[in-house]
Amino acid sequence: MNKIQEKRSIRAFMLSNVMAGLEGSIVATALPAMMAELHGIKLMSWVVTIYMLLMAVSSPIWTKLAERFEYKQMFVLGTLLFTIGSLGEGLAINMLMVIVARALMGLGAGVMIQLPFVIYGMMYQADERRRVIGNTVAAYSFSTIAGPIVGGLIVTLLDWRWVFFINIPIGIYMAFIVWKNFDLKTDHTKKSIDFAGSASLSIAVIAIMLHFQMMGNAVINLPLLLILLVVSFLFFIGFYFAEKRAVDPIVPLELFKNPSFIAKNIMFFMQYGFFGFYTNYLPTWGQGVMGATALVGGMVLIPSAIMLVIGTRNVNHLIQKVGEKKTIYIGFSIMVLGAIFLFSLPEHASIMMLFVATAILGTAFGIVNITLQVAVQESVAKHLIGAATAVNALLRTMGTTLVLSGLSIALNRTFTEATAHNPKLTTTLLNQISDAKALKNIPVNLIAPLRHTLFNGMHLLALISGLLLFIALFVNWLDPWKKGLE
Structure with missing residues (x-):
């Protein structure tokens, strides 16, 4: 090639x-x-x-x-x-x-x-x-x-x-x-395929992700949630024993004996949980609380994408000056500042404040994401790069999904408390307040309390998501940042 x-x-x-x-x-x-x-x-x-x-x-x-x-x-x-x-x-x-x-x-x-x-x-x-x-x-x-x-x-x-x-x-x-x-020359050995590990991991992950996703529903089916939890637990146990016996395991268990690999994946999990919050809820914040149109609400994330590019382009220079571990400290610290900025926004803040927030968060995401992505691969031996990258991708997706489910539960609780205190506020109206076109169907005297309720919910989610970043900073402090050996 x-x-x-x-x-x-x-x-x-x-x-x-x-x-x-x-x-x-x-x-x-x-x-x-x-x-x-x-x-x-x-x-x-x-x-x-x-x-x-x-x-x-x-x-x-x-x-x-x-x-x-x-x-x-x-x-x-x-x-x-x-x-x-x-x-x-x-x-x-x-x-x-x-x-x-x-x-x-x-x-x-x-x-x-x-x-x-x-x-x-x-x-x-x-x-x-x-x-x-x-x-x-x-x-x-x-x-x-x-x-x-x-x-x-x-x-x-x-x-x-x-x-x-x-x-x-x-x-x-x-x-x-x-x-x-494309042509990548690698040493391919014909080992038996780990069917048991593949099947058990797939069922376990699907069950746990469905469990947490359904926990975020307004109406919760407790028997089904319990069944999914039990199924996931049993198949994760089955997966562990399948990998112990496998000639060529789909996920080598030695990865989980590597403290640096584990630490970086925990940080990734927390980072993507926070990423799920701001990419999914900030457009709703702009439309439902600040009264922006759907077009403007969607544009709130554009500064994030632009600044992400700038963050990634400067990572190598930053690492050369301060090293990888300090670069992660810097990235997560900027992200914490973005979370604090969001949490400190008053109810009647300008939509431009959300543009500023996503610009800050995009910069931090670019710095952290690229540094950790390469660091995960460098924390393991070369023959484990494929498995390490795959596990990392799975955990990132689970981080976004599971955290979003938890945030959905918190938001639904906020809505339930609000409707209990004011019977005129209904879940239907709370769903409509984020749609500029639906405003004409909402009584004028209810728009302000509906927006206030949604604002309280967004503040709570910003607080919960921000705590994930502090956990990530603590884990980075614990991480030995050792390179993998052949």
């Missing part, structure tokens, strides 16, 4: 992250039209959930398959699965077909998001790896923010099905570029 082929391959890997990231957010704009045509509002949540679940649990499996059957083959296979899923979703005639197609897309996205980071770990030294990973993360972040805007334009000008059809030519082109240009 020459330099030109390498550059073409890297651009294709970046595009894969853009597509997978775009798909995670663009579907939200297509959902209302999909539900109207396919009459599937009761299954609507599964359109998003199945994609995220299968993307998360498939990452370690794809990584292990790539180690056995070559990275190029698995990347192309995953991209084609994503493309076939896009075709199936665009042609869907009912919700069952949509959900099956989304499952295929989630499996493919597990490759498209995860495998490039493993490949970077195999190909590049630390400084160059941080640069390439920084570009990829920046592309992914831009795509998730651009998703609703792009989706809105497609649905308005064409049809919701084109949200998925547009993936097909791009996916085919991307698979062709990688197949034609």
Whole structure:
């Protein structure tokens, strides 16, 4: 593989992250039209959930398959699965077909998001790896923010099905570029596939993620939550024993004997939990509390994406001056300042204050994310880079999902207390206050108390999420920051 082929391959890997990231957010704009045509509002949540679940649990499996059957083959296979899923979703005639197609897309996205980071770990030294990973993360972040805007334009000008059809030519082109240009020589030994470990890990993770997601519902099904918790516990135990016996385990247990690897993954978990808060709730804060339109509310996250690029571009320089551990201290400290800034905002603050907050948080996220991403790979021996990167990707997704579920519980509790004190405030009205178009349906005398209730809820979430950052700072203090050895 020459330099030109390498550059073409890297651009294709970046595009894969853009597509997978775009798909995670663009579907939200297509959902209302999909539900109207396919009459599937009761299954609507599964359109998003199945994609995220299968993307998360498939990452370690794809990584292990790539180690056995070559990275190029698995990347192309995953991209084609994503493309076939896009075709199936665009042609869907009912919700069952949509959900099956989304499952295929989630499996493919597990490759498209995860495998490039493993490949970077195999190909590049630390400084160059941080640069390439920084570009990829920046592309992914831009795509998730651009998703609703792009989706809105497609649905308005064409049809919701084109949200998925547009993936097909791009996916085919991307698979062709990688197949034609990419070649990473690795030592592949034909070991038995860890089917027991793969199955038990997948079931355990899906069960625990569904458990926490359902805990965030307004109405909680306690028997089902208990069943999911028990299933997850039993399969995690099964996973542990499967990995102890496996010839080539999907997740080598020696990773969890490495205190530096564990510390960095805890920090990642906390960081992505906070990231889930500010990317999911700040647009609601802008619309529901500050009265901004949906367009302006969505634009609140744009400074975050821009400053994330600036943060990633300056990481190498910062590390050369102060070292990796101090760089993490600096990044998390900036993030804490952003959280304090949010918590100190008065109820009637200008929407511009949220733009300032996301700019601060984006800068910090760029610094921390890239430093930790490379540090996770460097904390293990080279033959464990694939498994370490896959575990890290899974824990990042779980961090976002589990923390968002906890925040949803806290917000629902705030709403319950508010409606108990003032019967005129209802959950329906609280849901409508974030929609500028629905304001005309809300009695004028209730708008102020509804916004006050939502403001209290946002403040509580900012406090809870900010505490995660202090935990991360403490864990960084404990982290020995040792490099992996061969």
